[in-house]
Amino acid sequence: MKSNILAWLEEGNITIPSILLSEYRNLNLNETELVLLLNILTFIEKGNEFPTPEELSARMTVSILECNEMLRRLIQRGFIEIIDQYSNDGIRFEKYTVKPLWEKLIDLFMINNNAAKAMDKKTDET
Template identity: 65%
Template sequence: MKSNLLSWIEEGNITFPAVLLSQYRNVHLNEYELVLLLNILSFIEKGNAFPTPEELSSRMTISVLDCNDMLRKLVQRGLLEIIDEVSSEGIRYEKYSLKPLWERLVDQFLISSQNDKEKSKKAEESDVYTCFEKEFGRPLSPFECESLSMWMDDDHHDPIIIKAALREAVMSGKLNFRYIDRILFEWKKNGIKTIDQAKNHGRKFRQKQTQHRTKQEESYQPSSVPFYNWLEQ
């Protein structure tokens, strides 16, 4: 009895992508079809590449007729393929291939990844608008919204860099779109694409400034540290 149980346990495992379990609904498989495909894969890995509907249904709770109908529909939907092969002895035979299923899963993965990227991009862009409205203390005008959109869509400025330019303008006491646009122009011209590069670039310019800020600038920013005036470029 014990030896029989051990033999049953040692029957082996099947290997399949874990993504199949998480994505089978997205490729329009139900649980019966999923188990059917897993059984086909199990037979293939044990050397039987073309199990009969009888063999498959004996492992499931569906009839041979239902199993045969399910196999036909999976082939029609492009999730299972029947391939004609010729052996080395010249004998023709058929076998199942799950390659169409794997290709469908890859396509689904790429679509999901693209959707995630688009959602992340929209969230970042929305955060940019929120940051600007917070610093300006009011809703942005249509013209200002259009400027933000152009910076991201036409000039391809990263939202992080746009927010960094906004902070630079706030620190300099020159909170207006013309000033921020100039900052972004200078950064792009100098190949600045990261926050650290932007900080280093601004620091170098500020070190070159020798004149004190005007009283008007001091009213915006009480710090005695001179800030680079991007509009004087």
């Protein structure tokens, strides 16, 4: 009984900014692309920084080929990047970073935020 809660707890959580859910559409992402990005984040969080299309597709309703194509397009459109890393013993490995996604989201957030402020100011003046 106890071990079940512990196992559940050890699976862990993923914490994402609420605005990713309210704004992904305005970033021109659809639901499948959003979930692919969330799955990449979950894999990274668990220590697998370069999940394969096979691993991602296995938990999604898209085929490996479609998954591969989506990854290619997300890189091309600047949502994720593959970066090179070197381990302590000098071996090169690749990993995903979703930093470009956060940059796009922050850009959008700041445009909205400043537009809201400008409108407040205008309302005050009239």
